[in-house]
């Protein structure tokens with residue numbers, strides 16, 4: 001179901017006023033984790049003014065250490081939904097556990113399945129039974145085939161609204177958090193009709209590399225990017241080192257609207 005052979009034309013997913021995979025580049029932006037309400041509403045309104053299409057923010061954070069900030073849970077979902085409504089933007093948030101499905105579906109427009117759950121087949125099947133767009137991130141060291149077959153698990157249950165997200169893979173390099181796999185962009189576009197978003201924030205882990213890699217991903221054929229943005233990255237409760245300030249998006253947003261595609 002994921003393959004180009006099964007469907008020649010690109011899948012286009014509509015969320016609110018925004019279309020993903022329809023030719024116009026999509027920008028998803030927001031903090032790694034949802035934090036305080038007032039900050040989130042202000043940030044969302046600022047991002048909307050900059051031309052961002054979809055607001056992101058994690059309420060359930062899959063952190064490496066159990067002692068790191070784990071997210072605000074349902075309170076975070078409510079803040080995200082309020083901020084999206086205030087700014088007039090659809091929202092995306094990560095689902096980490098099938099037990100949270102009804103809460104997450106109540107507050108979000110797109111469900112994100114994170115890298116650590118890419119092969120959580122039970123969870124994939126659960127979201128496959130929903131009528132809800134799902135963005136499936138590539139696993140920490142998943143091959144393209146493993147990633148596409150994970151998407152197949154969702155689609156095989158009936159849900160055809162799947163978006164893929166390249167977020168870098170683990171390599172021997174330690175300078176960057178992950179190695180953003182630029183090859184994956186044109187390869188996945190050849191292999192599958194599904195829309196593809198690039199996440200250069202997790203793909204690099206270093207804020208000074210995020211926009212150059214975002215440009216490369218767009219030039220390689222991505223349908224959009226997801227960027228971690230925080231008003232005060234040094235104070236962020238998670239992933240501050242790879243977060244941009246909203247004003248740093250200005251020139252990038254201009255390039256995207258003027259070129260439609262950078263290739």
Ligand code: PEP
Pocket residue numbers: 032058062094113114115116137167202
């Ligand atoms: C995220 O996007 O919030 C996230 C946790 O990313 P990943 O699953 O790619 O590590």
Ligand code: MN
Pocket residue numbers: 032033202228238239
């Ligand atoms: Mn993050």
